[in-house]
Amino acid sequence: MKFGIVVFPGSNCDHDCYHVVKHVFNKDAGYIWHKDTSLKGYDCVILPGGFSYGDYLRTGAIASSSPVMNEVVAFAKKGGLVLGICNGFQILTEAGLLPGALMRNRGLKFICSHVPVRVDNNSTPFTAKYGKNEVVDMPIAHADGNYFADADTIKRLEDSGSIAFRYSTPGGEATGEANPNGALLNIAGIVSEKGNVLGMMPHPERASETELGSRGGRGVFESIISTLA
Amino acid sequence: MKAKVYVTLKKGVLDPQGKAVMGALKTMSFDEVRDVRIGKFMELEIDGSSIEKEEARIKDMCERLLANTVIENYRIEIE
Numbered sequence: 001m002k003f004g005i006v007v008f009p010g011s012n013c014d015h016d017c018y019h020v021v022k023h024v025f026n027k028d029a030g031y032i033w034h035k036d037t038s039l040k041g042y043d044c045v046i047l048p049g050g051f052s053y054g055d056y057l058r059t060g061a062i063a064s065s066s067p068v069m070n071e072v073v074a075f076a077k078k079g080g081l082v083l084g085i086c087n088g089f090q091i092l093t094e095a096g097l098l099p100g101a102l103m104r105n106r107g108l109k110f111i112c113s114h115v116p117v118r119v120d121n122n123s124t125p126f127t128a129k130y131g132k133n134e135v136v137d138m139p140i141a142h143a144d145g146n147y148f149a150d151a152d153t154i155k156r157l158e159d160s161g162s163i164a165f166r167y168s169t170p171g172g173e174a175t176g177e178a179n180p181n182g183a184l185l186n187i188a189g190i191v192s193e194k195g196n197v198l199g200m201m202p203h204p205e206r207a208s209e210t211e212l213g214s215r216g217g218r219g220v221f222e223s224i225i226s227t228l229a
Numbered sequence: 230m231k232a233k234v235y236v237t238l239k240k241g242v243l244d245p246q247g248k249a250v251m252g253a254l255k256t257m258s259f260d261e262v263r264d265v266r267i268g269k270f271m272e273l274e275i276d277g278s279s280i281e282k283e284e285a286r287i288k289d290m291c292e293r294l295l296a297n298t299v300i301e302n303y304r305i306e307i308e
Contacts, residue, residue, distance in 0.1 A: 058297055065294060094297065101299040108245050148242065148300055182243070 001228040002028040004042035006072070006088075008063045009034070013049035013085065013205060020205045021046075025221050034066040043228050044081040045072055047088030049141070049203060059102060059144045060090030069095050081125055081224060082197045086142055089189070089199030098192055098199045099157070100149030102142075106182025110143040114214060115180055117188050117202050118168035121161045124191045125227040126198040129219045135172045136216030138202035140180060140188075145201040147183035147190075154184055165189035165200055230275050232287050233306040236296045237268035271295060280307055 003021045007014045014031065021029040032039065039045060052063035063069070069091075076082045076097050084092040092098045105111060117138050119130040130136070149157070157163055165188040166174045167181075174186040181201075189200030204217025238244050247265040254262045273290075277283040287305050296303040 057294070061294060061297065093299075099299075101297055103242070103300060104245055106243070106245055108249055146243075150299070182245075 001043045001225070002030065002041055003044050003046060004030055004032045004039060005046045005048055006032045006034060006068055007048075008050070008052035008066060008091075010052040010054055011048050011050035011087070013087075013203065016203075016205045017046050017048045017085070020208045020221060024208050024218075025225060027225060032068060034063065034068045036068050037071055039068075039071045039075050039080075042075075042080075044083065044224055045075060047072070047082070047084040047091050048205075049086030049088060052087055052091065055144075058094070060087060060092075060094040063087075063091045064094035073097060076192070076197050079194065079196050081227065083126060083220070083224070084197075084199040085203055085205065086140075086145075086201055089201055090144060092197060092199040097197050098190055099153045100147055100190070102144045102201070103146040103148050103182075104144050105142070105146050105180075110141075111145070111180050112139070112141045113180065114139045115202065116168055116170045116178065117216070118166045118172050118174060119219075120163045120166050121191070123161070124164055124195045124198065124223075126191065126220050126223050127164055129222040129226060133172055134219075135168055135170060136207075136219065137214040138204060138207040138216045139214070140202050142181070142201055145181040145183065147187040147201075149184065157187075157190055158185065160193065162190050162193065163187055164191050164198060165202065230277060230280070230283065231308050232273040232275055232283070233308070234271040234273065234287065234291060234295055235268060235304040235306075236271070236291075236301050237303075238266055239300055239302055242300050268301075283307065
């Protein structure tokens, strides 16, 4: 199995993702330049965090029209696994692969902090190795993570189990106080209707080694690996 | 020709930047300000002669890139 990590101008978590896939989980990984037009040979595509195109216009907006994104959309439509982390999540919503939008944080500040995140749906290809409602520690680092969608979309996400992760208390309550950025329903990550595309604001690649303070993100990679095995 | 594109947040979408600016205006004693909404203004220089054709194309630009219609409205003026 091979992971492809897309590199946009301004991506800055690409090497972290590569490191975790290659050196922590010992799986094959390669970089995909945003102007490439083939995803041949890849089984899972990761859109990493960062500040693609300097966040100009809207976060993720310009990257979503990069040449590689046509291929990412086609790859997702065929059922390929696509994981968007932070800026990658923003790009996925801008590209229309996931519904809604990531708006400026409620408090206007860039938040860089470890937060408890609850696994709401553990039957996706990205979360199957977690327990239902398990609370894990992952860092967030964003200024635009305030998830918004219209009421119908929110209801559809909730009814279909598309909410994969929510910000919660350490005890697993998705309360207002546990919501760092104002995201509707404390949404931290959602999957597409078919479940093969995940967008999440927390950084699992920064929470996969004891040395970095948390192993709460390992489940995302372990789940993908077990899905592809 | 020149096109002006105004992108504004939809009604009901929270605008924390607007709220912060309103707070600052209040601090400066501009008490009459009831609400502030911040949007974007873009000027496009267009090579084209048919206003109708260009208007349709700018609409397409707005739908696909210049605005995010999940959270924003847009308005086009061509001169």
